Structure formats: structure tokens, C-alpha cells
Amino acid sequence: MAIIDVIKRSYNQGSMLMRLILINVAAFVLLHLVVIGGMLIGADGNGLLAWLELPSDWQLIVRRPWTVLTFMFVHYGLLHILFNMLWLYWLGRIFMEFFSPKQLAGLYLLGGWCGGVLFLLVHNLVPTLSADVFFLYGSSASILAIVVATAVYVPDYKIGLLLIGEVSIKWVAIVTVVLFIVGMEQGNVGANLAHLGGALMGVWFALRIKRGRDITRPLNAVIDFIVGLFNGRSFKNLGRFKRRQAVASGAQTGAGRQAPSRSTGRTTGGVSEEELDAILKKIKVSGYDALTDEERDKLFKVSRGGNN
Numbered sequence: 001m002a003i004i005d006v007i008k009r010s011y012n013q014g015s016m017l018m019r020l021i022l023i024n025v026a027a028f029v030l031l032h033l034v035v036i037g038g039m040l041i042g043a044d045g046n047g048l049l050a051w052l053e054l055p056s057d058w059q060l061i062v063r064r065p066w067t068v069l070t071f072m073f074v075h076y077g078l079l080h081i082l083f084n085m086l087w088l089y090w091l092g093r094i095f096m097e098f099f100s101p102k103q104l105a106g107l108y109l110l111g112g113w114c115g116g117v118l119f120l121l122v123h124n125l126v127p128t129l130s131a132d133v134f135f136l137y138g139s140s141a142s143i144l145a146i147v148v149a150t151a152v153y154v155p156d157y158k159i160g161l162l163l164i165g166e167v168s169i170k171w172v173a174i175v176t177v178v179l180f181i182v183g184m185e186q187g188n189v190g191a192n193l194a195h196l197g198g199a200l201m202g203v204w205f206a207l208r209i210k211r212g213r214d215i216t217r218p219l220n221a222v223i224d225f226i227v228g229l230f231n232g233r234s235f236k237n238l239g240r241f242k243r244r245q246a247v248a249s250g251a252q253t254g255a256g257r258q259a260p261s262r263s264t265g266r267t268t269g270g271v272s273e274e275e276l277d278a279i280l281k282k283i284k285v286s287g288y289d290a291l292t293d294e295e296r297d298k299l300f301k302v303s304r305g306g307n308n
Contacts, residue, residue, distance in 0.1 A: 016101030017092040020108060021085050024139055027052075027073045028081045049076060053135035054116050056123035056190070060133065072112030074137040084139050091147045094169065098153060099209075100292070104146065105223075106216025107205050111145025114201040115194035123190050134190055141198030144180075148173050148202030153209065173199075212282075212290040271298045 034048050054071035055061055061068065075081035095104060119136045123129045150157070151173035158166045180195045208215050279295050291299070 053137040056134040071137045095150045102220045106219045108142040111198035111201045112142040115141025115197035118197035119194040141194045144198040145202040148199045149206045152206035
């Protein structure tokens with residue numbers, strides 16, 4: 001029980017990056033415990049893996065809908081999970097220097113799903129691959145989305161490599177993608193295309209962010225709502241979201257802006273005039289959806305006159 005308590009405490013107090021790593025490691029350990037337990041009772045525990053992988057057969061997916069999520073957290077080989085988790089930790093820390101924890105989680109999921117879509121397309125549309133059922137598992141597509149997104153957003157960010165020295169992160173991403181493309185010649189076409197699907201999602205995320213759009217925001221809003229269903233906050237937050245939308249609509253026409261105090265230079269919501277001007281300008285240029293959660297909270301406080 002002490003070990004379980006330590007794991008729970010590490011998960012609850014850890015960053016989003018550490019939570020993703022813990023989920024992957026926990027799934028890896030549980031899978032192997034099931035396999036070992038099956039061996040002890042004379043059963044085949046390896047069969048569980050097939051129930052967590054993403055199958056290329058649509059009929060199997062309908063019968064196992066959870067696989068569209070579980071496959072990106074499943075590893076079976078020790079080197080497979082070791083390499084992926086080191087990769088996630090190393091590049092994930094760089095990603096977190098520029099983006100939020102929610103964006104990390106959202107891109108992880110979107111990268112995995114984009115890879116899954118390409119995997120399904122190639123195994124259902126290419127005649128030589130559609131005859132048999134293939135399975136996809138692992139977090140490689142999700143991690144590659146994070147790597148490529150970081151490389152596109154800050155291509156000249158320097159990282160240190162053993163025996164090589166400092167190199168720009170863009171070259172790390174380029175070499176990684178090239179290696180996956182070369183790997184297609186070894187027969188693992190579907191899996192490597194899935195990896196490239198994650199890379200494409202990373203490119204899209206970074207390019208949209210540069211234009212003030214966060215493609216992970218809708219997904220994270222859905223996740224927040226679902227999580228809120230379990231603690232009773234979803235319906236309360238839904239009403240709050242509608243009020244914030246009304247505030248943003250008024251802000252775009254100037255009606256929702258509250259005059260700051262001239263004596264202190266602060267609004268009644270505890271937000272400086274400069275901060276409010278920057279938020280309103282951002283709404284005008286990029287729209288309300290471009291605001292961060294912190295900026296939305298500030299705008300909401302101003303609309304309420306500083307009552308928390």
C-alpha cells in the first residue's frame with residue numbers, strides 16, 4: 001500500500017509531463033503482471049495486449065472502442081518504453097518551456113489519433129496490406145507530435161547531444177522523421193506512417209499557434225467538461241463560460257470594458273489598465289478563442305467588478 005500511496009501522490013502532485021509518463025509506465029507494469037499471472041495459472045496473458053491495441057479492422061474497433069485511446073499508452077518491450085519515455089521526458093521539458101500543460105496533453109492525444117488515422121487508412125486502402133489484420137500500439141506518434149511541434153515553433157533551440165555537442169532541435173526532428181521514413185522499407189509501413197501522422201499534427205499545431213490559434217483548446221474543453229461531470233463542476237462551468245462569452249462580445253464593441261481607476265492605474269478587478277488593453281487588443285486581432293485561461297480569468301474578473 002505504501003508504494004501505491006507514493007505513486008498516487010506523485011501523480012497528483014506531479015506535472016502533466018510526469019503524469020503522462022506515469023500512465024505509460026503503469027500500463028506497462030500492469031500488462032506484464034497480467035502476463036506473469038497468466039503463466040502461473042496456465043493461461044495466455046499475452047492476449048490482453050490485443051484488447052488494448054488499435055486494430056486495422058473497423059469491425060474490431062466497433063467491438064473494442066476503447067482501443068482508440070488505450071493504444072497510445074501501451075508498450076510491451078522494455079527498450080520500447082524506455083526509449084519512448086526518455087524521449088518524452090527530454091523533449092517534453094523543452095515543450096513545456098513554451099506551452100501549457102493542457103497543450104502538452106492535448107497534443108499528445110491529437111498526435112496519437114492522427115497517427116492512428118493514417119494507420120487505418122493505409123491498412124484499409126492499400127490492397128497488399130488490407131488482407132490481414134494489423135495492430136498499432138505505443139506512444140511514438142504522440143511523442144513525435146511534441147518533438148516536431150517544438151522544432152517548428154523554436155527551430156534554432158539548442159540541445160546538447162552526447163558525443164556531438166549542441167545542435168538545433170530542428171535537426172533532431174528532421175533526422176528522426178527521416179529514420180522513420182527509411183524504416184518503411186523494412187516492412188513496418190503502417191506503424192511508421194502512424195509516426196509520420198504524429199509529426200504532421202505537430203507541424204499543424206505549431207503553425208496554428210504562431211497565428212494565434214490553439215488546436216488543442218476544443219479537445220481540452222471537452223476533457224474538462226467530462227472530468228467536471230465526476231465532481232459536479234461541469235454545469236457550473238458551462239454557465240460561467242456563457243457569461244465569459246457575453247463579456248468577450250461586449251469587449252469587442254467596447255461595451256464590456258470597465259473604466260480603470262485613475263488614481264491607482266488598476267481596474268476594480270485587480271487587473272492593470274495595460275493588461276486589459278493588451279487582452280482587448282488580442283481579442284480584436286485574433287478573437288476570443290486565442291486568449292489563454294489566465295487572460296480569460298482576468299477579463300472575467302473585470303466584468304464582475306473584482307468580486308471573486
